[in-house]
Amino acid sequence: GNSVTQMEGPVTLSEEAFLTINCTYTATGYPSLFWYVQYPGEGLQLLLKATKADDKGSNKGFEATYRKETTSFHLEKGSVQVSDSAVYFCALYGGATNKLIFGTGTLLAVQP
Amino acid sequence: GAGVSQSPSNKVTEKGKDVELRCDPISGHTALYWYRQSLGQGLEFLIYFQGNSAPDKSGLPSDRFSAERTGGSVSTLTIQRTQQEDSAVYLCASSLLPEPGASPLHFGNGTRLTVT
Numbered sequence: 716g717n718s719v720t721q722m723e724g725p726v727t728l729s730e731e732a733f734l735t736i737n738c739t740y741t742a743t744g745y746p747s748l749f750w751y752v753q754y755p756g757e758g759l760q761l762l763l764k765a766t767k768a769d770d771k772g773s774n775k776g777f778e779a780t781y782r783k784e785t786t787s788f789h790l791e792k793g794s795v796q797v798s799d800s801a802v803y804f805c806a807l808y809g810g811a812t813n814k815l816i817f818g819t820g821t822l823l824a825v826q827p
Numbered sequence: 828g829a830g831v832s833q834s835p836s837n838k839v840t841e842k843g844k845d846v847e848l849r850c851d852p853i854s855g856h857t858a859l860y861w862y863r864q865s866l867g868q869g870l871e872f873l874i875y876f877q878g879n880s881a882p883d884k885s886g887l888p889s890d891r892f893s894a895e896r897t898g899g900s901v902s903t904l905t906i907q908r909t910q911q912e913d914s915a916v917y918l919c920a921s922s923l924l925p926e927p928g929a930s931p932l933h934f935g936n937g938t939r940l941t942v943t
Contacts, residue, residue, distance in 0.1 A: 813877070
């Protein structure tokens with residue numbers, strides 16, 4: 716079945732450091748891929764998405780490229796801020812049923 | 828307040844008791860989802876509603892779990908004869924369109940259930 720694997724956290728970085736959070740997937744067909752973010756005390760919200768191979772999703776300085784050859788959708792940001800501290804979830808939608816499949820989440824802590 | 832609202836925010840119950848968790852989706856959203864988040868686990872899909880019907884309830888862990896949605900709006904997740912392994916954060920989400928890829932899911936803050 717479809718599944719998502721993302722790197723374990725927590726990830727601790729200093730402000731202005733480069734961020735990568737790895738995400739790989741297993742799916743039949745051509746899924747859509749998403750990153751959701753959960754800030755402290757808030758509900759999950761969509762950060763970015765990509766719906767086909769080689770698409771790049773971007774938002775708030777974050778980027779992720781849909782790589783079909785490596786079945787990956789790694790999240791990157793060139794210079795993180797303290798306000799980026801949150802839990803990040805990679806997710807997949809595979810079309811057979813109307814549900815998103817989520818990874819386990821990665822906690823990012825950015826220190827000033 | 829235009830967000831997804833869940834109540835209660837916290838619930839502590841004794842093993843064997845029944846609990847009801849409520850979700851008020853964003854007005855006009857046709858699709859509604861229930862997920863469960865346990866410590867160290869990802870978000871586990873429970874059930875999906877399109878309007879008042881549930882075309883996919885494949886994630887409900889056992890027959891102790893049930894859910895309904897009325898008026899295309901409010902949804903209630905009921906857990907009967909709670910067990911300690913039911914302890915988790917129960918998340919509700921709604922979306923304007925039925926396909927998650929077509930419109931984003933908007934999540935509530937969840938109900939933290941603790942079974943003692």
